[in-house]
Amino acid sequence: MADSKPGFSISNSDVSGVTISQGDHSQVVQGDDNQIIVGDNNRVGATDSLSQTDVVSLLAEIEGLIAQADLPAEVKDEAATYAKAAKKSAEKDEPKKDAIKTNLQSMGETITEASKTVDAAKGLWQTVLPIAAKVGTWLGIAALFG
Numbered sequence: 001m002a003d004s005k006p007g008f009s010i011s012n013s014d015v016s017g018v019t020i021s022q023g024d025h026s027q028v029v030q031g032d033d034n035q036i037i038v039g040d041n042n043r044v045g046a047t048d049s050l051s052q053t054d055v056v057s058l059l060a061e062i063e064g065l066i067a068q069a070d071l072p073a074e075v076k077d078e079a080a081t082y083a084k085a086a087k088k089s090a091e092k093d094e095p096k097k098d099a100i101k102t103n104l105q106s107m108g109e110t111i112t113e114a115s116k117t118v119d120a121a122k123g124l125w126q127t128v129l130p131i132a133a134k135v136g137t138w139l140g141i142a143a144l145f146g
Helices: 052-068 073-091 097-114 117-141
Strands: 027-030 035-038 041-045
Touching: 027 041, 035 097, 052 073, 052 117, 097 117
Parallel strands: none
Antiparallel strands: 027 035, 035 041
């Protein structure tokens, strides 16, 4: 009996460094140009290499989204503090990527915890997550959150 699972074949081509990820909630970051596959219906996209200036701009965008969010003051202040610290680390001549990662993760935890009780935090998180994922590719990590 033939195997009914989907397959992958290439003919008349040379292929190297191929990674295939399948299934819901899959996240892969690979190579210099950072190919990303993100779960739930497996959307596929590619990001260009980001510069440090691009990353600072993305982090400033996150700061702005937090500032505009309809969140309780203590949640907004905490999330903004982490986002600002991540941006400050990214602005340095030699950015400390571990500090950026830690602050973004703390910001994400703050927003996701708030999203359990505050609907506005859910919407904010849905907007912030793709931006933070781009920063994650620059940091060289497959998943900032998860």
